[in-house]
Amino acid sequence: MNKIEEFRSFRSEMNEKILATDNKVVKRIFSLDSLAFKEGALDVKTKEMIGLTISLSLRCDDCVKYHLEKCKEVGFTNEQIIEGMSIANLIGGTIVIPHLRRAVAYLEELDSETL
Template sequence: MSGTPTEGNRVEEFTAFRKRMNERILGEDNQVVRRFFALDTQTYRAGALDVKTKEMLGLVASMVLRCDDCISYHVAQCKEAGVNRDEFFEV
């Protein structure tokens, strides 16, 4: 079917939209929002668990919560972290 967005396109479009919105949000002088963003960034850094594992856990939590935007975000982050097709299906 022509004109149907592919999964890759949807993820790219969501990522671009999220980037624009984050820039707008972080452009405001709001310390609470900045702290929340910092907490999120710290959560997904490598520690006892690697980034790839943390992103897969984030994807699972997003699916349980049925948050479409969160799922899209974590799919993109998982791809960036190197999650492969078989791993996505296991998640």
């Protein structure tokens, strides 16, 4: 199993286990997250770039991977993604650089998956 499949599988498996606990707060958080990324005053594409850049500046590698996949799905080019991440790095500071490295590596993996 490659790193992309591993990430997707783990995320899916754990989400199922978490939701199976039937915790009302957790279910509402998951629901709110899904609702927030639907079309609204901002389009889905914009929301995904916001999700990616905030995730990077907050240094959440799992969130970065998720939003990188979504940014590719909604049609961002690598150049646009890198530019967005450069702003996140500027705002987050040098502590974000290791996460930027991992993000770029994952972006390369996503690109090789689509070849």
